[in-house]
Amino acid sequence: MSTDTQEKMILACPHCHKKNRVAADRISQQPKCGQCKEALITGSPVELTIANHKAHMSSDMPVVVDFWAPWCGPCQQFGPFFEQVAPQFAERARFAKINTQNENVLGQRYAVRSIPTVAVFHRDQEIARQAGVMSPQQLHQWVEQVLQQLGA
Template sequence: MSAIILACPRCASRNRMPIDRLTGDGKCGKCGAAMFNGRPVELTAANFDRHAGADLPLVVDFWAPWCGPCRTMAAVFEAAAAGVEPAARFAKVNTEAEQQLAARFQIRSIPTLAIFHKGREVTRQSGAMPAGMLAQWLEAHLPVPG
């Protein structure tokens, strides 16, 4: 039985979880939080690398509160998180609050979605997308966990 390493959505501690238990109700070994809750995780400079470096693919929405297309995209992104987890972790980075992350990844327009897997950026897409287009983009680019 193979296992993957993933970060807790609450405390960002690394946890080892058997792949066949991803659809279960796994809890963090440190804080006891559910490993999956169907909602995007808020990322900061302090916890970004723990999530991006995990074996579980990470889909990140780089956004800002003043951005109209970002607010439109938020509902689509949250619905995708509920439908795709536990095949991937979904997260949001507020580029206004986390300017160093936005600079690190050279985010020039928002919203920008990026997929990370095992510490590396796989792909990115700028601009708001309707649900169907987001689903197609995820299907085409989302790596298999592990």
């Protein structure tokens, strides 16, 4: 008779986007996807599209999304900062990017009025939003505050 009291988390794979059930205390042990066998925790932002965004947005790990477009100068400035900060939160939040030029339906769905905009979602609910370029330090501090409010 087994009594499994470990807290489980549902995480979407950053490679194949399939949902995986992982024990919360195994997040730091480089868990692999049951489908494609790739790492579930990468520290690199995931490109979200209309086809794969739901799997990530509805997972148990908070998702920090950079809404951007390739023609946007401030977005080009902010992009490297976003990628620089992502690994620091790899075990606590999934960082993702949505190209609002290619995925304008998602930009509209989430009422993005200016870019770059960073928003934090947890189980498909928006928790916080910040528009404009932030330095890596500002982004780190802002994400840290939001995650602390979530208890993550």
